[in-house]
Amino acid sequence: VRSIGILGGGQLGRMLSVAASRLGLRCHIYEPGAAPAGDVAWRLTTAPYENEAALRDFAASVDVITYEFENVPTSALDLLEALRPIRPNRRALAISQDRLDEKTFLNGIGLATAPFADVPRHEDLPAAIDRLGRPAILKTRRMGYDGKGQIRIDDGPGGWTGAPSILEGLVDFTAEISVIVARGADGQVAAFDPGLNLHQGGILRTTTIPCGLPARVTTDAVLIAAQIANALDYVGVMGVELFVTPQGLIVNEIAPRVHNSGHWTQAGCAVDQFEQHVRAVAGLPLGDGRRHADVVMQNLIGDDIDQLPALLASPRTQVHLYGKGEARPGRKMGHVNRIAG
Numbered sequence: 124v125r126s127i128g129i130l131g132g133g134q135l136g137r138m139l140s141v142a143a144s145r146l147g148l149r150c151h152i153y154e155p156g157a158a159p160a161g162d163v164a165w166r167l168t169t170a171p172y173e174n175e176a177a178l179r180d181f182a183a184s185v186d187v188i189t190y191e192f193e194n195v196p197t198s199a200l201d202l203l204e205a206l207r208p209i210r211p212n213r214r215a216l217a218i219s220q221d222r223l224d225e226k227t228f229l230n231g232i233g234l235a236t237a238p239f240a241d242v243p244r245h246e247d248l249p250a251a252i253d254r255l256g257r258p259a260i261l262k263t264r265r266m267g268y269d270g271k272g273q274i275r276i277d278d279g280p281g282g283w284t285g286a287p288s289i290l291e292g293l294v295d296f297t298a299e300i301s302v303i304v305a306r307g308a309d310g311q312v313a314a315f316d317p318g319l320n321l322h323q324g325g326i327l328r329t330t331t332i333p334c335g336l337p338a339r340v341t342t343d344a345v346l347i348a349a350q351i352a353n354a355l356d357y358v359g360v361m362g363v364e365l366f367v368t369p370q371g372l373i374v375n376e377i378a379p380r381v382h383n384s385g386h387w388t389q390a391g392c393a394v395d396q397f398e399q400h401v402r403a404v405a406g407l408p409l410g411d412g413r414r415h416a417d418v419v420m421q422n423l424i425g426d427d428i429d430q431l432p433a434l435l436a437s438p439r440t441q442v443h444l445y446g447k448g449e450a451r452p453g454r455k456m457g458h459v460n461r462i463a464g
């Protein structure tokens with residue numbers, strides 16, 4: 124493998140391109156919208172996913188295709204898959220695109236999720252609320268991220284998301300953690316240490332590593348992530364978000380790609396999640412993902428970016444900026460990794 128095609132040109136594609144370039148590999152980014160990754164990639168195609176000629180040209184220029192964004196339309200994937208291998212595979216992508224399929228799959232391999240009900244139409248909501256009780260969260264089956272497309276239902280009839288949805292019972296968790304797991308083409312699995320995640324307004328705020336939980340929790344979390352990767356015959360890096368409860372771990376969702384809660388690995392490991400993903404999809408051996416430092420990753424969201432001069436002056440602080448233009452509220456502009464010591 125000499126070149127990798129990446130569907131999606133956001134910050135994740137950008138950091139994947141940097142990691143690939145360090146290994147002497149070239150990245151071709153395909154992105155219909157704004158593409159911060161275009162600055163660092165070997166090639167950038169800006170075209171809609173409906174443009175078959177552009178998709179064919181993209182596939183022809185690379186040896187393998189991966190993605191940093193899981194909501195690529197099926198029609199584009201069908202066309203690409205006939206031309207080049209897509210890693211991680213289509214099944215992993217399809218399952219993580221749809222919250223109903225995702226939870227059904229997870230329960231099917233014996234893993235606990237929040238209790239859920241299918242709510243295809245608004246008129247199905249009252250029965251779902253009767254079944255699951257309150258409080259509950261209504262979520263669109265597809266396309267949601269950063270807490271978008273979610274409505275919490277405490278009392279009253281609740282609202283409607285405007286699209287086929289699921290209702291989830293509220294999990295009374297003591298902590299949220301995530302495992303960034305990598306699986307190679309040969310089936311080898313390597314997991315990074317689980318991180319403790321804090322969300323604000325549905326958006327990841329910080330990831331702290333180590334997470335401070337006992338080994339019986341962190342080991343279990345890693346085993347769950349590996350079980351999911353094996354069940355999907357997964358190749359690449361995957362993020363697994365978990366709720367910690369007194370009754371054990373509950374899987375919140377999986378992301379079939381590098382994950383925001385894995386950015387700490389850039390400062391904490393010899394081989395970070397981006398290089399690990401590139402190695403996996405390129406068919407190279409996985410690297411050493413052991414943690415050599417304690418790290419707190421903080422996202423720079425919206426006008427957090429105003430603190431940049433102070434952050435740049437801070438000791439033991441790694442600053443990552445995504446090269447996005449305007450700092451709108453809720454927009455991820457960059458992140459910092461603070462190394463403890």
Ligand code: ATP
Nearest residue numbers: 237260267268269270271291292293294322325376
């Ligand atoms: P992401 O940006 O991580 O993809 P998302 O929009 O897919 O986010 P979720 O991960 O489903 O959203 O939910 C966002 C956050 O809301 C969770 O990290 C958790 O804090 C809270 N949350 C979601 N579902 C539940 C639940 N069933 N019980 C309790 N809290 C929940």
Ligand code: MG
Nearest residue numbers: 267268269376
């Ligand atoms: Mg999500």
Ligand code: MG
Nearest residue numbers: 269364375376
């Ligand atoms: Mg999430």
